Amino acid sequence: MNTYTFKEIHSQFCETIDKLQIYNNYTASLELKKTAIDDCILFLKFIRNEKYKAIKNENSVIANHLFHMQCVLNSLLSSLKIWLYIDNNEFKNAWDSLINAYEYLSIAKKINEYEGLLNLEKHLNCIENCIFPKRKIYLSAAFTSTIGNCSICNKDFHECIHIENNIYCGQLCYRANIKNIKGNHVALVENPKDRRCIVTSYGQENSIIDSFTLEKVELKEQTQEGIFHAHILSFSTLDWD
Secondary structure, eight states, X not given: OOOOOHHHHHHXXXXXXXXXXXXXXXXXXXXXXXXXHHHHHHHHHHHHHHHHHHHHTTOHHHHHHHHHHHHHHHHHHHHHHHHHHXXXXXXXXXXXXXXXXXXXXXXXXXXXXXXXXHHHHHHHHHHHXXXXXXXXXXXXXXXXXXXXXXXXXOSBTTTSSOOTTOEETTEEOOEESOOOOEEEEEEEESSOSOTXXXXXXXXXXXXXXXXXXXXXXXXXXXXXXXXXXXOOOOOOOOOOO
16 A cells, blocks of 8 residues: 655646646547546545545645645636536536535635635636536525534534534534425525525526526516526535545
8 A cells, every 4th residue: 555745645636736737628529538637537536535644634734735735636627627517518406516626615715725626616616617607696594493413423413512614634524414394585686605596597488497508498478577496495515535
C-alpha cells in the first residue's frame, strides 16, 4: 500500500484540477469530457480514502484540507457534467449540476480561499450568464418535517452539540434522515435558499412554453396565462461524507 505525504497529495490535487479544467468548456470534445469525468471520479475516490485515514488518526487539520479538495473536485465534476446534460437537451439537470458546483465551492471556501478557487467560481458565473436564461424569480417552499439526525454523531439534531454547516474533522454537519415532509405553501422570491427550485414552463396565451428552450411544448384549448409549472422542493444529495 502506497503512503503519500500531504505535500504530495496537494501537488497531485493542483495538477489534476489544472488538467481537468481544460475540458470544462462547450467546444471540448464530448468524449474528452467523459474521460475527464472518469478521471475526476477516480481521483475523488483517492482523496476520500486519504481523508478517512486522517479521520481515523484524528488529524482534523489534514482531514479538513482533504475535505476541501473533495469539495473542489466535486464542484469541477458537477460543472463538467453540465456539458453532457446540455448535449442531451437535459437542461434542468444541467442547471441543477451548476447549482451543485456552486454549493460545493461555498463549502470548500469555509476551509480555505485563494485565487484559484475564485477563478473556478468566476468560471461558473460565466457558464450561468452565457449558457442559461436569466432568472428573476425562484420558488421557496414552506414545509414541516422531522428534525432529522446529526450527520456527525447520528443523534437527534436537537440533542447533539454540533452546529449545522460547520465542518468537523473532514465532515460537514448536516441534518440526515429527514422524514414526513409536508408542504404548507410556496412563495415566489428573488433570493431563494435553493436555486434548483425554478419555473420550468409557463403559460402564454393558449400555449405552454419551456423556460429553457422558449419553445411551445404543449397547446391547450383554454388560455394558459398566469399558469406555470415548477420544481418547488429539491432532494439533491451531495457528497459531504
